[in-house]
Amino acid sequence: MSPMFISADKPRPAPEYTAARPAARPNEDPAWVKALVLSAVVGFLVLVLILPLACVFAEALKQGTGPALEAIKDPDAISAIKLTLLVAAITVPFNALFGLCASWAVAKHQFPGKAFLITLIDLPFSVSPVVAGLIYVLVFGAQGWFGPWLIEHGIKIVFALPGIVLATMFVTFPFVARELIPLMQEQGVDEEEAATSMGASGLVTFLRVTAPNIRWGLLYGVLLCNARAMGEFGAVSVVSGHIRGLTDTMPLHVEILYNEYNYVGAFAVAALLCLLAIVTLVLKTALEVGQSVHGRHV
Amino acid sequence: MTITIRAVDKRFGRYPALNNIGLEVRDGELLALLGPSGSGKTTLLRVIAGLEFPEAGQVLFGGQDVTYAHAAARQVGFVFQQYALFKHMTVAKNVAFGLDVRKAADRPSKADIAARVAELLKLVELDGLGGRFPSQLSGGQRQRVALARALAVSPQVLLLDEPFGALDATVRKSLRRELRRIHDATGVTTIFVTHDQEEALELADRVAILNKGQIEQVGAPQEVHDNPASAFVCGFVGEANRLVGEVTQGRFRSGAIQVPAPGVAPGAASAYIRPYDIVAGAPGEGFEATVRRIVLHGPVARVETVLDGGQPIEASFAREDLNGAVQGGRVTLKIKQAHLFPVVQG
Amino acid sequence: MSVQSVLPAVAGPRRPLLRRRSAIPGFGLTMGLTLTILSLVVLAPLSAVAFKAAGLGWSDFLAAGFSQRALNAYRLSFGAALIAAGVNGVFGLATVWAIVRYRFPGKTLLNALIDLPFALPTAVAGIALATLYSSKGWVGAALAHAGIKVAYTPVGVVIALTFIGLPFVVRTLEPVVRDLAMDVEEAAASLGARRVQILGRVILPALVPAWLTGFALAFARGVGEYGSVIFIAGNMPFKSEIAPLLIVIQLEQFQYREAAAIAVVMLAASFLLLFVINAIQAWARRYS
Numbered sequence: 001m002s003p004m005f006i007s008a009d010k011p012r013p014a015p016e017y018t019a020a021r022p023a024a025r026p027n028e029d030p031a032w033v034k035a036l037v038l039s040a041v042v043g044f045l046v047l048v049l050i051l052p053l054a055c056v057f058a059e060a061l062k063q064g065t066g067p068a069l070e071a072i073k074d075p076d077a078i079s080a081i082k083l084t085l086l087v088a089a090i091t092v093p094f095n096a097l098f099g100l101c102a103s104w105a106v107a108k109h110q111f112p113g114k115a116f117l118i119t120l121i122d123l124p125f126s127v128s129p130v131v132a133g134l135i136y137v138l139v140f141g142a143q144g145w146f147g148p149w150l151i152e153h154g155i156k157i158v159f160a161l162p163g164i165v166l167a168t169m170f171v172t173f174p175f176v177a178r179e180l181i182p183l184m185q186e187q188g189v190d191e192e193e194a195a196t197s198m199g200a201s202g203l204v205t206f207l208r209v210t211a212p213n214i215r216w217g218l219l220y221g222v223l224l225c226n227a228r229a230m231g232e233f234g235a236v237s238v239v240s241g242h243i244r245g246l247t248d249t250m251p252l253h254v255e256i257l258y259n260e261y262n263y264v265g266a267f268a269v270a271a272l273l274c275l276l277a278i279v280t281l282v283l284k285t286a287l288e289v290g291q292s293v294h295g296r297h298v
Numbered sequence: 299m300t301i302t303i304r305a306v307d308k309r310f311g312r313y314p315a316l317n318n319i320g321l322e323v324r325d326g327e328l329l330a331l332l333g334p335s336g337s338g339k340t341t342l343l344r345v346i347a348g349l350e351f352p353e354a355g356q357v358l359f360g361g362q363d364v365t366y367a368h369a370a371a372r373q374v375g376f377v378f379q380q381y382a383l384f385k386h387m388t389v390a391k392n393v394a395f396g397l398d399v400r401k402a403a404d405r406p407s408k409a410d411i412a413a414r415v416a417e418l419l420k421l422v423e424l425d426g427l428g429g430r431f432p433s434q435l436s437g438g439q440r441q442r443v444a445l446a447r448a449l450a451v452s453p454q455v456l457l458l459d460e461p462f463g464a465l466d467a468t469v470r471k472s473l474r475r476e477l478r479r480i481h482d483a484t485g486v487t488t489i490f491v492t493h494d495q496e497e498a499l500e501l502a503d504r505v506a507i508l509n510k511g512q513i514e515q516v517g518a519p520q521e522v523h524d525n526p527a528s529a530f531v532c533g534f535v536g537e538a539n540r541l542v543g544e545v546t547q548g549r550f551r552s553g554a555i556q557v558p559a560p561g562v563a564p565g566a567a568s569a570y571i572r573p574y575d576i577v578a579g580a581p582g583e584g585f586e587a588t589v590r591r592i593v594l595h596g597p598v599a600r601v602e603t604v605l606d607g608g609q610p611i612e613a614s615f616a617r618e619d620l621n622g623a624v625q626g627g628r629v630t631l632k633i634k635q636a637h638l639f640p641v642v643q644g
Numbered sequence: 645m646s647v648q649s650v651l652p653a654v655a656g657p658r659r660p661l662l663r664r665r666s667a668i669p670g671f672g673l674t675m676g677l678t679l680t681i682l683s684l685v686v687l688a689p690l691s692a693v694a695f696k697a698a699g700l701g702w703s704d705f706l707a708a709g710f711s712q713r714a715l716n717a718y719r720l721s722f723g724a725a726l727i728a729a730g731v732n733g734v735f736g737l738a739t740v741w742a743i744v745r746y747r748f749p750g751k752t753l754l755n756a757l758i759d760l761p762f763a764l765p766t767a768v769a770g771i772a773l774a775t776l777y778s779s780k781g782w783v784g785a786a787l788a789h790a791g792i793k794v795a796y797t798p799v800g801v802v803i804a805l806t807f808i809g810l811p812f813v814v815r816t817l818e819p820v821v822r823d824l825a826m827d828v829e830e831a832a833a834s835l836g837a838r839r840v841q842i843l844g845r846v847i848l849p850a851l852v853p854a855w856l857t858g859f860a861l862a863f864a865r866g867v868g869e870y871g872s873v874i875f876i877a878g879n880m881p882f883k884s885e886i887a888p889l890l891i892v893i894q895l896e897q898f899q900y901r902e903a904a905a906i907a908v909v910m911l912a913a914s915f916l917l918l919f920v921i922n923a924i925q926a927w928a929r930r931y932s
Binding site: 209 | 347378
C-alpha cells in the first residue's frame with residue numbers, strides 16, 4: 001500500500017509544549033467566562049423571577065399577618081378558592097383522560113396525518129387565552145350560535161361555571177398529551193407487543209405494562225395542567241362575567257382587589273397562588289430528581 | 299404444530315417487504331430465516347406472530363387459517379430483538395406475566411404459576427434470580443429471561459427475532475447451544491431470524507434464505523451450502539470467489555480460468571467457487587496467479603492471490619500443499635468445483 | 645389449538661372489514677375519543693370566530709381588524725413579544741449553559757425556579773411585576789432615579805413578556821445542550837480548534853434549530869399574553885394597549901363581530917407561527 005496522502009499539507013513549525021500548568025480541558029470554560037456567565041444569569045433571574053416572587057409576599061405581609069389572613073378569610077375569597085378548586089377538579093381529570101387516549105392512539109399506532117393531528121392537539125398553546133374565552137362566548141353567549149336556544153331552556157353556560165370549565169379545558173388541553181406522546185413514542189411498542197403475544201387484552205396491557213412506564217410522565221403532565229387550570233386568567237376573565245362571590249376564580253379575585261386598591265388583600269390571595277406555584281415546582285423537581293435516580297431507561 | 303405460509307404479500311407504503319412468500323414449517327423443527335437486513339425476514343416472523351397483517355395470502359397454524367387472528371389468540375411465544383422485558387417487573391413476574399393475565403378460569407393457581415416459573419428459570423439456568431429486575435441482569439441473562447417468558451405460555455410456536463443480535467461473541471456461542479438444548483428439551487416448533495449464516499447453519503434443522511422479500515431456497519444447512527439454488531444463496535451462505543464470464547460449448551470461461559459447465563445454457567454466466575474448492579495444482583494444469591498474502595490458520599493456509607488481469611482469487615488448502623509459495627511469488631491453482639449461474643438479463 | 649375445524653385449503657382468508665393496522669389494540673376507541681373531544685372542545689369553537697368575523701363582510705372586517713387602534717395594538721403585542729423573545733434568547737441560552745455545564749451551589753433551586761412562569765398564575769405575575777417596576781417599587785424606584793420609566797409604558801410590556809417566555813427558551817434548549825456530545829468538542833480540540841472556534845463552529849450551529857424553536861415558542865406565547873401584561877402596560881389606546889386587551893374591550897362593548905375580527909387576525913398569526921415552528925423542527929430533523 002502506498003501512503004494515502006492526497007496532496008501535500010502546508011508545512012508548519014514543530015509544536016512547542018511549554019505549558020507550565022495543565023491546559024483547561026477542551027470542554028471546560030475558563031474561570032473568568034464561568035464567572036461572567038453565572039453573574040449575568042443570576043442577575044437576570046433575580047430581576048425577572050426572584051424579586052417578583054419576593055415582592056408578592058412582601059406586599060401581602062406589609063401590615064403583618066393579620067390583614068393578610070383577614071383577606072383570605074373573606075367570604076368572597078373563600079368562594080373564589082372553592083370555585084378554583086372545583087374547576088381544576090373537573091378539567092384536570094378530563095384532560096388527563098384525553099391525554100391518555102390521544103397518546104395511546106398517536107404513539108402506539110401508525111396512521112397517515114399523524115403529525116397534523118399532533119399539531120392540532122398543540123393548537124390551544126398558540127391561541128391567545130383571550131381568544132380562547134371569546135370563542136365560547138361566540139358559541140354559547142346570548143348573541144352566540146346556541147345562545148337563543150340556551151336562554152329558552154334556562155341553561156347558563158357563559159358567565160357561569162360551565163363556561164369557566166370549558167375555557168379552562170381549552171387552555172390546558174394539550175398539557176398531558178404533550179407530556180405523554182414523546183414519552184410513549186420513546187418507549188416504543190415492544191413491551192406492548194410482548195404482552196399481546198402472551199395473550200394479554202388491551203386493557204390489561206395498558207394497566208400492567210404501559211401504565212407503570214408512563215406514570216411519572218402522567219403525574220408531571222397533570223401537575224402542570226393543574227397549575228395552569230388554577231391560575232388561568234385571560235380565558236376565564238372573558239367568560240366569567242366577574243360576578244363577585246359567584247363566578248370569580250382566585251386569579252380574578254386578585255384582579256378585582258388590586259383594581260380596588262386593596263393591595264394587601266390582592267397580594268394575600270396572590271401569595272396563596274404563589275404557594276401553589278411553589279408546591280408545583282417542588283413536586284416537579286422531586287419527580288425529576290426521582291426519575292434521574294431510578295432512570296427511565298434500563 | 300406445522301405452519302404454512304401461502305402467497306403472503308406485505309408492503310410498507312410503497313415498499314414491498316414480502317412478495318408472494320410460501321413456506322412450510324414442519325412440526326417440531328428448528329427453522330432459521332436467514333437473509334441480509336431489509337430482506338423481509340423479521341416482517342415474515344411478525345406476520346406469523348400476528349404483530350403485522352399481510353395484504354394478501356394466508357398463514358395457517360396446523361391447517362387453521364390464522365392470517366387475521368389477533369396475536370393474543372395465536373398462542374405463540376415471541377422473543378424480541380431487544381428482549382422487551384417489562385422493566386418495572388421482577389424476572390419472576392416477567393416470566394409469569396403470560397399466565398397471570400389469563401382469564402380466571404384458565405389461570406393456573408398461584409402455587410402452580412410459581413412452580414412453573416421456577417422450572418422455566420431452571421431450564422434457562424437462571425435459578426435464584428427470580429427476584430432481580432431486568433436492569434440488574436447482563437445481556438445474556440436478559441435474553442434467557444425473554445426466552446423463559448416466551449415459553450411460559452406453552453406456546454404452539456416459538457418465534458425469535460435476531461435472538462443473539464445484541465450479545466457479544468462469546469455469549470452468543472454459548473446461548474446458541476443453549477437454544478438448541480432448550481428446543482430439543484421442549485420440542486416446540488421454533489423459528490428464528492438471523493443475518494448470521496454461521497449461526498443459521500450451526501443451529502437450525504432447516505434454513506430458509508430470504509432476499510428482497512422473496513424466499514430463495516429452503517433446505518438443510520448442508521444442502522443449502524453445498525447445492526445453492528441461486529447465485530444469491532451461493533454468495534450469501536459460505537465464502538465464495540465470484541467470476542464473471544461466459545458459457546460456450548459446455549465450458550465456462552473467464553480469462554485464464556475454465557471449468558466444465560454441463561447443462562448450463564450458453565451465454566453470460568457467473569461462477570462461484572468456494573476457497574476450499576481451489577487446490578494447489580501441478581505445473582501445467584489449472585492456472586497461474588500471483589500471491590499477495592498467505593495467512594496460516596493452524597494446518598490450513600489461506601492464500602490470497604491475484605490473476606494477471608487483476609481478478610482476486612482466494613484459495614484455502616492444507617499447509618503442506620503450499621510447495622514453498624511465498625508472498626509476491628507465483629502459484630499454480632486448480633479448481634475442483636464451481637457453482638455456475640446464468641446471468642439474468644434485465 | 646384443536647384441529648377440529650380445519651378449513652379447506654381453498655378457503656380464502658377471512659379479511660376483516662377494517663383491516664388491522666397494528667397488533668396493539670384500542671386504536672379505534674382512543675382515536676375516536678381523541679378526535680371527538682378535539683373537535684368539540686377545540687376545533688368547532690375556533691371555527692365560530694371565523695364565522696362570526698365573516699358576518700361582518702369584507703370591508704367591515706378590514707375596518708375592525710385593521711383599524712388604526714388595532715394596528716397600534718398589534719405593533720405593541722408583536723414588537724414587545726419579539727424583543728422579549730430576543731432577550732430570552734440571549735439570557736435563556738446563558739442560563740441553559742450554566743445549568744448544564746457548570747457546577748455551582750443552589751443549582752437545583754435555580755433550575756426549579758426557571759419554571760416559575762409556567763406554574764405561577766399570570767395575574768399574580770402581573771401585579772407583582774407592576775408593583776416591582778412601578779416608580780415606588782424596589783427596582784422601579786432605582787430606575788426612576790436614573791430617569792427610566794418602566795411600568796405603564798411599552799418597556800413594562802417587554803418585562804412581562806420576558807417573564808412569561810423564559811421557560812420556553814430554556815426548556816427547548818436544555819435537552820439539546822445536554823445531548824451535545826462532549827466527544828465532538830474533544831475531537832474538534834484534538835484537530836487543533838481553539839475554544840472560541842469550537843463554540844462558534846461546533847456548538848452554536850448545533851443549537852440553532854432548538855434556539856429558533858424556543859424563540860418562536862416564546863414569541864407566540866408573548867403575542868397572545870394577557871394576564872401578566874395588563875397590570876403593567878398602562879393600557880392607553882394607541883400607546884400601551886395590547887391586542888388581546890382590545891378584544892376584551894370590544895367584547896365589553898358587546899361588539900362581538902369586531903372582537904372576532906381582531907381574534908381572526910391574531911389566530912392567523914398563531915397559525916403562521918405554528919407553521920414556522922413545525923418547519924424549523926422538520927428542518928432540524930434532517931441530521932437525525
